[in-house]
Amino acid sequence: MPRKKAIEEIVEETAEETTETTTEESTGTTTEATTEAAESLPVSQETEDIAKIVKTPSPARKSVTASILTINTDGDVETPESREDVIWHELQNAYRTRKILTGNLGGIEKMEGGGTIAIIYYKEMRVVIPLSEMMINLAEDESHDYGELAQRQNKILGNMLGCEIDFLVKGLDSSSRSVVASRKDAMYKKRQIFYLPDLSGNSRVCEDRIVQARVIAVAEKVIRVEIFGVECPILARDLSWDWLGDASERFSVGDQILVRILSVKTGSVEDILVKADVKSANGNASKANLSKCKIQGKYAGTVTDIHKGTVFVRLSIGVNAIAHSCYDNRMPGKKDEVSFVVTRLDEERNVAVGLISRIIRQNI
Numbered sequence: 001m002p003r004k005k006a007i008e009e010i011v012e013e014t015a016e017e018t019t020e021t022t023t024e025e026s027t028g029t030t031t032e033a034t035t036e037a038a039e040s041l042p043v044s045q046e047t048e049d050i051a052k053i054v055k056t057p058s059p060a061r062k063s064v065t066a067s068i069l070t071i072n073t074d075g076d077v078e079t080p081e082s083r084e085d086v087i088w089h090e091l092q093n094a095y096r097t098r099k100i101l102t103g104n105l106g107g108i109e110k111m112e113g114g115g116t117i118a119i120i121y122y123k124e125m126r127v128v129i130p131l132s133e134m135m136i137n138l139a140e141d142e143s144h145d146y147g148e149l150a151q152r153q154n155k156i157l158g159n160m161l162g163c164e165i166d167f168l169v170k171g172l173d174s175s176s177r178s179v180v181a182s183r184k185d186a187m188y189k190k191r192q193i194f195y196l197p198d199l200s201g202n203s204r205v206c207e208d209r210i211v212q213a214r215v216i217a218v219a220e221k222v223i224r225v226e227i228f229g230v231e232c233p234i235l236a237r238d239l240s241w242d243w244l245g246d247a248s249e250r251f252s253v254g255d256q257i258l259v260r261i262l263s264v265k266t267g268s269v270e271d272i273l274v275k276a277d278v279k280s281a282n283g284n285a286s287k288a289n290l291s292k293c294k295i296q297g298k299y300a301g302t303v304t305d306i307h308k309g310t311v312f313v314r315l316s317i318g319v320n321a322i323a324h325s326c327y328d329n330r331m332p333g334k335k336d337e338v339s340f341v342v343t344r345l346d347e348e349r350n351v352a353v354g355l356i357s358r359i360i361r362q363n364i
Contacts (some may be wrong), residue, residue, distance in 0.1 A: 095169040100186045133182040162165045163216040163251045190229030215255040218248050230274045238277035241284045245304035286350040289318040303336045324357040335363035
């Protein structure tokens with residue numbers, strides 16, 4: 001009888017533990033459901049319309065074991081699901097606090113209605129920005145009549161692929177985890193912070209200050225940078241003290257470079273013009289390099305440009321040179337390697353003047 005009574009006591013204790021565990025799991029499930037419901041945020045009608053268009057069906061979530069056995073006793077394993085949850089939480093906080101986030105322009109898509117959207121990737125999370133919210137403002141007058149505005153905007157957007165941009169989250173859809181954002185709002189907010197005067201009457205971005213800028217587009221003779229919410233073109237002659245035949249040889253979309261502010265014109269947040277250059281932010285070694293040249297000296301160089309019979313050469317010793325004649329039977333072309341003979345030194349413009357004795361290698 002004593003043995004039977006002991007067994008009954010053990011069975012009763014086990015039943016009580018099972019009941020407590022079940023109650024805890026049930027409570028945990030209820031808490032999670034309440035948290036998910038609380039995280040559903042109100043979305044404006046405009047954002048809902050965009051979200052319906054760009055919404056993709058939510059993939060079926062795989063159940064992950066609550067406890068993962070790790071090699072290290074106190075180790076922690078990050079799963080794709082947990083990483084996505086963390087990023088989604090960051091986006092929700094940014095939506096509530098209007099925090100500016102930064103992502104990479106990873107794609108451009110056409111919607112069924114005919115509109116264009118930019119795809120931004122924020123830590124692997126897809127964020128959608130309508131073309132109208134990308135802040136691609138183009139002048140529309142007789143001197144800037146280059147065709148349909150939407151086509152020009154799409155072309156510029158295509159040149160920006162891979163660049164780093166700021167955005168503000170405008171709407172969220174928790175069921176499909178879709179995010180709609182605006183680059184324009186983020187740029188206006190940055191302009192308020194960095195260009196408008198503070199209480200003492202000073203602004204952070206001012207004339208003659210060296211600041212960091214993002215390269216958002218690159219062409220042969222010009223690059224386009226974004227300086228704290230304001231876009232600014234910089235011509236090739238202002239990029240380097242060296243003569244550049246092609247700006248893409250030295251600059252790429254996504255680079256962060258130092259520029260010097262030459263002028264700032266501020267009317268309002270929507271009307272700010274900035275002029276900047278790159279070369280004055282870096283030291284000028286052209287005068288020191290010119291002293292390396294000797295008259296009648298022969299140096300190797302690369303043709304950077306040809307204009308009205310004048311050949312512009314960048315010598316391998318770091319000197320800009322001009323040639324008015326070529327003794328080779330062939331005509332020199334851009335990016336050709338040539339042999340240059342110095343006949344005169346122009347110290348006022350820091351250039352060597354001479355002739356091309358022969359073409360070492362043609363760029364065909």
